[in-house]
Amino acid sequence: FSLPLDAQIITIVGPNGSGKTTLLDALRTLFALRCSGKRDFRRYVRRSNERIAWIRAVVANQPGHSGKRPFFPCLADEVTLACRIRKAGGDWIRDYTIVDGNLPIEALEQTSDWIGLRDYQNRLAWGGLTPAITKVLALEQGDTDKLCEYSPKALLELVFDVFGDKEVLDNYQAAREEQKSAERELAELGVDLDRLKTQAEEKKAEANRFLEWKQLADEIHALEAEIVPRLEVAELERxxxxxxxxxxxxxxxxxxxxxxxxxxxxxxxxxxxxxxxxxxxxxxxxxxxxxxxxxxxxxxxxxxxxxxxxxxxxxxxxxxxxxxxxxxxxxxxxxxxxxxxxxxxxxxxxxxVAAFEEKTDTLRGERNRAGPPGDAEVARFRVKLSAEGIAHHSLAEVVEVTDPAWQAALEAILRPYRHLILLEREADRHAAWALGERERFRHFIVPERETAPPPRPMSLAEVVEFSAPIPRWLADLLNRIRRVENADAARDLPREQEWITRDGYHRERRGARHLGRPQEFHFGELARQSRMAALQDEIAGLxxxxxxxxxxxxxxxxxxxxxxxxxxxxxxxxxxxxxxxxxxxxxxxxxxxxxxxxxxxxxxxxxxxxxxx
The missing domain is CATH 1.10.287 (Helix Hairpins)
Structure with a gap:
């Protein structure tokens, strides 16, 4: 049974017992939510008399305004959400997965990319399953009908409760009460201020009358005697x-x-x-x-x-x-x-058996593939270069190792440059660099190339052949590194001489260290044959x-x-x-x-x- 859910509003109508609640419980199970009432997914699968049940949905995975996809690291425009309910022992358990593309159940049965319940819920929340949607989906049967009976205030509280803003409403009411209290206090202070102003005016009027009386009294006393006025003046000064x-x-x-x-x-x-x-x-x-x-x-x-x-x-x-x-x-x-x-x-x-089949598929792919192991980012960028008409090669395509014994050492030295892009025409450099800047390409794009000079005896360049011109700095790098059997064999070399062993132990101006043994070889047909031989040995062992x-x-x-x-x-x-x-x-x-x-x-x-x- 399949149902399209690609409209803004979808109405599901049917009589009692027609499966409306069962459909909602399937959505809840797919979204890792509780089913309605006392039902759960076990109740449904027990009645089906089947050992495995599937719930599958295809949702959009378009990039948002920030350029990120909701179900990253899935990079397809559509992803498939799947829930597999199976019987394990005496109980029923759920397995969840999120995979790229619109995959049918037959393809999902072959996948092993199952994730835990908590990781699945976190990825759904990152993909847009908000708490509001979760709460609406979790409403019991009949709760939606009761919404029509709610008062406006109850509906508002429900909305705030769903979207997590009820505390903001409560704080707003408390702030309103505090504001009203402050306004009452300011009004009382204004009344007190007016009363004080009135008292001050009264005192000022009294002082004015006193000064008028004093002036008259001074004139009277000045007419009567000079000492009394002087004494009164001194008293006033004090x-x-x-x-x-x-x-x-x-x-x-x-x-x-x-x-x-x-x-x-x-x-x-x-x-x-x-x-x-x-x-x-x-x-x-x-x-x-x-x-x-x-x-x-x-x-x-x-x-x-x-x-x-x-x-x-x-x-x-x-x-x-x-x-x-x-x-x-x-x-x-x-x-x-x-x-x-x-x-x-x-x-x-x-x-x-699974390991045997995996190694067999890998070996089949290696036999059908020419060139180094692929990288998705590099492959996309090279397609865009070709679409712009910019001819180019990768470094791994022009390098051939002539001595398999030194394959590991060469791979270790050239590992940082395994995805280096060589332009056939130097005039294309600005267009290629502009494309690399736009695509944020992390590897070198090199326009300057020349025919490789003759290799120095016992240098690492002596075990390499180039089918096309290369950067001069790469030839210099391989020519200045001397090949030695082990660290003891380098005792008689000059102190400034760089050297490397077959196993990848490298000495340079900063010191000596092991560069690590690569898991995959990228350079030359010998690298491909080495990968195939290793796979064949592993298949034989399995x-x-x-x-x-x-x-x-x-x-x-x-x-x-x-x-x-x-x-x-x-x-x-x-x-x-x-x-x-x-x-x-x-x-x-x-x-x-x-x-x-x-x-x-x-x-x-x-x-x-x-x-x-």
Whole structure:
């Protein structure tokens, strides 16, 4: 069954039981979400009577404004999301993958690029599966109908809750209340200021009246006598001095109060910033606590399930011992060991067959391919050079090694230049460089070339032939490096002489070091033949291992068949034999599950300790 989802709005209509919820649960399973109600993917696959079920979707992978693709490192314009549900032992498990292109299920069955659930969810989130979309997809059946009954405020809170902005709304309401409180305080301060201004005007009027009266009194006293006015003047001078000092003290006190006010405001801002940081840290710790709690519950459930499975095995063994004696238990244990040994041999056989097929395909590709191993970036750039009409070669295409014994040493020296581009016409250099700048090509583009000079005796250039002109600096590099058998053979050489051994131990002006043995050879037909010979040796070794393994497989299978025939008629033994693989898997997984549970408990305790602190 397939369904196109390439429109802005898609309506799915059907009567009850027609599969609308089943379709949504398939989307939830593909996006690694919980199904609706008490359903899960196991419920659906159990009813299908099939051992494998597939859910597949093809989504766009176009580059965004930044040039990055949503499902990088996938580089195709479309990618396939796939979920494979298969039966493993007594339980159903999900496998997820994201691959380039629009691949059918038949091609997906051949892939081995399966990823874990958490990595898959992270890549979906990077690809655009936002928390808002996740929450809408997770709505239970009937919840969407209830949206019509919500009040406007409830709908607004739901929108903020989905998009994670409800805290902004709450903070906005608190800020509004603080603003209103500040406005009330400013109004009260304005009333006090008006009252003080009125009092000051009254005092000023009184002072004016006093001065008028004083002037009249001075005139009267000046007419009566001169001493009284002088005494009154002296008294007034003392009062003025006292008032001036009081005024200066008041001015100083006012400046001190202003400084205290600024410092208080700064301390208040610091406290508020610390409070905000503490709230953010607490929120992070709560989210971490929720995540650790989920990991703890998952680990606890896994340990419980495994222990329950092993308890079931122990109960069957006890029942077998009580019904048929210790010999039957020993026989069942021997059957379990034989089954485990056969499973291990088959697993090893599958690994060897897969490796054999991989090496065979690689060898077939090497036989059909000429030239050095390819590089996707270099191949794309060379296609664009050819489209621009710029003739060129790569360095690996013009180099031929004449002595296979020195192949590794030459590969080590020329490794940084294995993708170097040589232009046939020097006049094309500016166009090629402009294209390289636009494409951000990381390898050298060399227009200047000349015929290689005669090689110096015992130099590295002596074991190389060039089918086309090369850069002069490359010829100089190979000519100044002398070939020696080992480091002891270089004792009599001049101190400034560069040398290299067959294995790639290189001495230069900075010192000596091993350049490493290349995994792939790039230069010359000998490199290709060497790769093919190595592949043939590996294929022969794998075939030898397979030939030696198959008799062991036949013997283990015959031994298991014999033990099963001996267990016929023992009901408990038959149950143990039927689920022996599940029991063995549970016993092998239980230590790791207990360790994961212990780590989850410790992580949860540490997180809650930080929250309490």
């Amino acid at each position: 009062e003025i001095a006292a008032e001036r000092e009081a005024l200066q003290r008041a001015h100083c006190e006012r400046g001190e109060k202003l400084v205290e006010q600024r410092e208080s405001r700064q301390r208040l801002e610091i406290v508020r910033s610390e409070q905000d940081a503490a709230q953010a840290e607490r929120k992070r710790l709560k989210e971490s606590d929720t995540a650790t709690e989920q990991r703890y519950l998952a680990a606890h459930d896994r340990v419980r399930d495994l222990e329950k499975l092993l308890d079931e095995r122990n109960m069957l063994r006890a029942q077998l011992a009580s019904e048929h004696g210790a010999d039957a238990v020993a026989l069942e244990k021997e059957h379990e060991d034989a089954d485990a040994a056969l499973a291990a041999l088959r697993r090893k056989e599958r690994e060897l 075939d030898k291992h397979l030939q030696a393994l198959r008799p062991k497989l036949d013997a283990a299978s015959a031994r298991l068949t014999t033990l099963r025939q001996r267990l016929l008629g023992l009901q408990s033994a038959q149950l143990l034999a039927a689920r022996s693989e599940a029991y063995a898997s549970a016993e092998a997984e239980l230590p790791a599950a207990r360790k994961a549970l212990t780590e989850a408990i410790a992580e949860r305790a540490a997180t809650r300790g930080e929250l309490d602190r």
